[in-house]
Amino acid sequence: MKLQELVKALALTELTPVAAGEGEADVTQGYASDLLSDVLAHAPSGGVLVTLQVHLNVIAVASHAGLRAVIFSSSRTPEDDVISKAVDEGLSLYVSPADTFDIVGRLYQLGVRGRTA
Amino acid sequence: MADRLRYATADLHVHTALSPCASAEMTPPAIVRAALARGLDMIAICDHNSARNVAAVQEAAARGAQEGHEGRLTVLAGMEISSAEEVHVLGLFPDATAAEAAGVEIRRTLPEAGDGYGAFFGEQPLMSADGRVLGAETAALALATSLELDAVVDLIKRHGGLAVAAHIDRKAFSVFSQLGFFPAEAGFDAIEVTRFTGDDSPRMAGFRALGLPITSSSDSHYLEDIGSAATGLTVAVPSFAEVALALAGLDGRAVCRA
Numbered sequence: 001m002k003l004q005e006l007v008k009a010l011a012l013t014e015l016t017p018v019a020a021g022e023g024e025a026d027v028t029q030g031y032a033s034d035l036l037s038d039v040l041a042h043a044p045s046g047g048v049l050v051t052l053q054v055h056l057n058v059i060a061v062a063s064h065a066g067l068r069a070v071i072f073s074s075s076r077t078p079e080d081d082v083i084s085k086a087v088d089e090g091l092s093l094y095v096s097p098a099d100t101f102d103i104v105g106r107l108y109q110l111g112v113r114g115r116t117a
Numbered sequence: 118m119a120d121r122l123r124y125a126t127a128d129l130h131v132h133t134a135l136s137p138c139a140s141a142e143m144t145p146p147a148i149v150r151a152a153l154a155r156g157l158d159m160i161a162i163c164d165h166n167s168a169r170n171v172a173a174v175q176e177a178a179a180r181g182a183q184e185g186h187e188g189r190l191t192v193l194a195g196m197e198i199s200s201a202e203e204v205h206v207l208g209l210f211p212d213a214t215a216a217e218a219a220g221v222e223i224r225r226t227l228p229e230a231g232d233g234y235g236a237f238f239g240e241q242p243l244m245s246a247d248g249r250v251l252g253a254e255t256a257a258l259a260l261a262t263s264l265e266l267d268a269v270v271d272l273i274k275r276h277g278g279l280a281v282a283a284h285i286d287r288k289a290f291s292v293f294s295q296l297g298f299f300p301a302e303a304g305f306d307a308i309e310v311t312r313f314t315g316d317d318s319p320r321m322a323g324f325r326a327l328g329l330p331i332t333s334s335s336d337s338h339y340l341e342d343i344g345s346a347a348t349g350l351t352v353a354v355p356s357f358a359e360v361a362l363a364l365a366g367l368d369g370r371a372v373c374r375a
Contacts, residue, residue: 034202036297053295055202055266061297 001110003027003069003092006048010106012071012094015083019090025068030112032104036061043067044115050103054078059085068092073100120353122369127159127348127355128152129193130207130283130309130334133170136197137239137259139338144248145170145177147340152190153181155344159355161193161334163207165258166223168196168216169243175213176246191355197283198223199261200269205283205290207309208273211357219276226262230255266296270304279306279361284336285324286314299327306364307332307372312346330364330372349373 004023007014029047033039036057043049045066051058052073059082062070069092072078077095086093096103131148132139152160162171171194178190194216195209210216230241234257241254264272273280282305285291292299292308307330314320324331332348351371352359362370 035294037294040297053202055296055300057296057298057300 001027001112003048006107006110006112007094009110010071010096010098010103012096015072015077015093015095016086016091018092022068022090022092027068027112030104030107030114031067032100032114040065042115048107048112050100050107052076052100054082056082056085058082059089059091062086062091063089069094071096071103073098073103119369122351122353125158125350125352125355126156126344127161127350127360128155128157128335128337128344128346129159129161129195129209129281129332129348129360130163130197131160131337131343132164132197133162133174134240134242134244135167135170135254135258136164136338137235137241138165139239140340141240141242142340143338145174145244145246146181146248148174148343149177149181149190149192151340151343157190157344157347159191159193159350159360160343161195161207161209163195163197163209165197166199166220166227166256166262167241167254167258168194168210168213168220169254171195171216172213173244173246177248180246193357193360196220196223198264198269198273199290200266201261201263202266202295203261203290204266204269204292204295206266206269206273206305207281207283208269208276208278209281209357209360210273210276210278215276215278219272219278222272223262223264224256226264227256227258228260230257234259266292266300266303274304279364280304281306281332282308282329284309284311286310286320301327305329306361309334311336330366332372 029044031043032050043065072095134143175192194213238259242250333346335345363372
């Protein structure tokens with residue numbers, strides 16, 4: 001499914017302007033974890049990350065792992081410096097009032113899968 | 118005239134029975150006896166999210182010295198704070214008053230221990246210098262505060278303290294496990310590496326590359342662990358002010374992982 005469509009389907013709030021072409025990108029894989037060492041090691045490149053971790057390091061880790069987008073769960077909203085770093089890195093950030101479990105469930109319904117599915 | 122410097126051995130991460138995961142045998146007098154028996158010059162009491170047993174251990178050390186026990190032990194006031202990201206940060210403070218003031222702020226950010234907490238996480242006894250139980254802490258010390266890492270480091274600094282990234286080689290509750298990368302801008306004064314990572318291991322080279330002084334501490338939860346790791350310090354006297362100089366590498370003071 002296209003990133004733009006996922007954003008609409010989950011009614012996500014956009015924290016960053018969608019980078020050129022990113023909205024049209026197909027997102028087929030996802031990962032959910034709050035341990036950034038684990039994200040670094042296991043998140044699928046090109047995928048979406050669901051986390052409640054809002055530390056600045058999320059951006060560095062997500063970039064390094066080649067992730068396309070990060071969804072912050074439970075209304076956890078990062079500071080402005082985190083958002084501007086994401087803009088620099090071309091990473092799309094979203095926030096949702098839903099918790100991680102429900103966000104992942106919705107993504108799964110829409111066809112997004114983890115690495116082990 | 119330059120101060121006369123000497124070598125001192127410090128174990129800067131020791132829990133008391135107040136930490137729910139620590140043994141009940143970790144009473145103030147027992148900790149002081151064990152530290153002296155291991156030949157330590159200095160320890161820091163760093164309970165989880167509380168400094169309420171620090172003064173009792175300091176008093177136990179002072180009494181021991183008066184009673185003519187062999188050696189003299191300096192007890193620094195510390196606290197092991199869990200950030201919202203569940204990163205453990207050691208705060209070392211100028212004195213027990215500063216540590217307790219920081220502890221009051223920390224306590225407000227913790228949930229209360231509910232029914233069954235003690236049975237699952239362990240008891241949290243507040244103790245006197247002679248090891249009597251005076252009461253119990255009712256905040257859930259085993260859980261994380263609601264303060265993000267930057268706020269934890271800031272709180273420590275506001276109370277005149279030094280911030281040490283705890284056991285950064287551990288797979289849980291460390292900067293690396295929780296945050297993936299070491300945030301250079303976080304303002305740490307030092308990093309702590311456990312005895313399980315050897316001086317010549319490849320990981321140690323990575324830790325050295327962070328450019329911060331490295332301490333080695335036992336993270337003792339049991340008496341037998343006290344002094345199982347230690348930091349060597351070149352200082353004039355074992356004191357907070359001298360540790361601060363040693364971590365900053367000033368006036369000939371220095372720190373080396375012992």
